[in-house]
Amino acid sequence: MKVTMAQFEEHSHRKNLFSVSKLKYAKGDRPAVDCILCGVRDKEEIVPNLSIASTELSVVSVNLYPYNPGHIIIFPKRHILSYTELTEEEALDIHRLTVKTLKVLERQWKVQGFNLGYNLGKNSGGSIPHIHEHIVPRFPNEAGFLDVFANTRVVIYEPYAMLEELKKFWDMEV
Ligand SMILES: [Zn+2]
Secondary structure: OOOOHHHHHHHHHOOOOOOOHHHHHOOOOOOOOOOOOOOOOOOOOOOEEEEEEOOOEEEEEOOOOOOOOOOOOEEEEOOOOHHHHHHHHHHHHHHHHHHHHHHHHHHHOOOOOEEOOOOOOOOOOOOOOOEEEEEEEEOOOOOOHHHHHOOOOOOOHHHHHHHHHHHHHHOOOO
């Protein structure tokens, strides 16, 4: 089924308005854990579990602080801070998961543009040191790349509804 952006926005408004408390959370009140991504990996109860899928080496998750609908992150299970610490096996695994994520979003939501990237190091705008790749779907008539990666926007939608839909799509994609 093709979903237009207008339909998507209508769907989002109908089902997925953030409450004030969730919005506050999205703006920075994070769970008190040493590393939120290790918390996702370990399924710690105080961390919202937004993971779509995982492999022996990596995790695919809806981003807790989305820039756009469908904003996904992929990260190694090992708590590493630098891209250069990735093993070739981890890099290949993340690549394969990236390909599958792109296929899911292209096929199911007809997304026609993406920004992929890592924020590495203290001047990059990243806020979680455990490295993670961002996959940000892009839609017509929105801001450019810098806005997406400058950490200035918070998208209002309900992450768990998004998660359930993406999990279903993930299982459908070979
Ligand atoms: Zn970590």
